[in-house]
Amino acid sequence: MEYLKDKSEYFNLDGDFKPLPKYGHLSEKTPEYIAAEPALDAVYSPLWALPDFAAFRQAAGDPDAAMPPGGPDRYRDVTTELLQFPARDGHLNELRVYKSPNVAPDATLVYRMHGGGFAIGRHEVDGAENVYAATNTDIVVVSVDYRLAPEFPFPRPVEDCYDGLLWCKNNAKTLGINPEKIIVAGSSAGANLAPVMALMARENGITGVIAQILHFPTVCYPKFFPRDKYEYGSYIQNSENPVLSTLRMEAFFRSYNPDPKPDYRHSPLLAESLANLPPALIQCAGYDVLRDDAFAYAEALKAAGVDAEIYGYQGVPHCFPAVTPTHPSTPVFYKRFNSFLKKHATSSGQEK
Numbered sequence: 001m002e003y004l005k006d007k008s009e010y011f012n013l014d015g016d017f018k019p020l021p022k023y024g025h026l027s028e029k030t031p032e033y034i035a036a037e038p039a040l041d042a043v044y045s046p047l048w049a050l051p052d053f054a055a056f057r058q059a060a061g062d063p064d065a066a067m068p069p070g071g072p073d074r075y076r077d078v079t080t081e082l083l084q085f086p087a088r089d090g091h092l093n094e095l096r097v098y099k100s101p102n103v104a105p106d107a108t109l110v111y112r113m114h115g116g117g118f119a120i121g122r123h124e125v126d127g128a129e130n131v132y133a134a135t136n137t138d139i140v141v142v143s144v145d146y147r148l149a150p151e152f153p154f155p156r157p158v159e160d161c162y163d164g165l166l167w168c169k170n171n172a173k174t175l176g177i178n179p180e181k182i183i184v185a186g187s188s189a190g191a192n193l194a195p196v197m198a199l200m201a202r203e204n205g206i207t208g209v210i211a212q213i214l215h216f217p218t219v220c221y222p223k224f225f226p227r228d229k230y231e232y233g234s235y236i237q238n239s240e241n242p243v244l245s246t247l248r249m250e251a252f253f254r255s256y257n258p259d260p261k262p263d264y265r266h267s268p269l270l271a272e273s274l275a276n277l278p279p280a281l282i283q284c285a286g287y288d289v290l291r292d293d294a295f296a297y298a299e300a301l302k303a304a305g306v307d308a309e310i311y312g313y314q315g316v317p318h319c320f321p322a323v324t325p326t327h328p329s330t331p332v333f334y335k336r337f338n339s340f341l342k343k344h345a346t347s348s349g350q351e352k
Helices: 033-047 053-060 123-135 154-169 190-204 246-256 291-303 331-345
Strands: 081-085 090-100 107-113 139-145 177-187 210-213 279-284 308-313
Touching: 033 053, 090 123, 090 154, 090 210, 107 123, 107 154, 107 190, 107 331, 123 139, 123 177, 123 331, 139 154, 154 177, 154 190, 177 190, 177 331, 190 210, 246 308, 279 331, 308 331
Parallel strands: 107 139, 107 177, 177 210, 210 279, 279 308
Antiparallel strands: 081 090, 090 139
């Protein structure tokens, strides 16, 4: 792939690295992941051998996400529909709405930004999480199909997501949601965009964002990461992970923002203040280059007085519930996800 380099821009991957004391132990692979790793490599390596992200997208497609064993029946328990909204430049972006057939009126909006390194993917990258959330009858999930890099680099994806958030607030009756009860959510790149939405809403006086869900987040460009404040070893320790390696993550960064300058809209950890943000659920994988991003953001939120739950799952890869749905940690991940949603989501029939 033309965006993939042979050497890291930000890390010495050839040195003698020893696990760091706080979170390094989480890289030890579980037996279940070890057994699955060759199959995962066989899936991802051919995609990264394609010439560009456009070819990657075409090959990956957007099939409905498979539900893990024991999960909900997505075709019985949840309905979906497609809508469009105009972005600030007039471009029509797609929204996919997920909800229960028995959804209550004035439900909480879970506003979802999908993963995919800002360069690939659509709604169903995180489809399983969307379905789980939408089985809660107090929730309507709206996934935004923001425009992708490198054709549409930073800040266009941020602007698309923000414009979609405002559209949802302004069209609450159409969606059946309460515009003052919004949970911003995302995985991977989406878990970068979600905290950015919370920050932009706070900065611009947009009310209604009551919680944030950040799964496997990337919260700071390596070029700007405050290594003096937070442990930062996962990019080196987990550099060869076949789901998301260090070199592949750097390719995503270059595609999204080839000449980055410090800006909280791509690196929320750099925000001047994280105070007065809504409570957060953060879940991350131990054998993931982004692991230490997640812990750093949780530490920063807590230091700013924000209620932040953080869970790190030892020995599993990036976005493990989607790529290893039968792993023993997967039902634990969804249980915590559903519990956080139940705690914060209400409708007109269940006010807190």
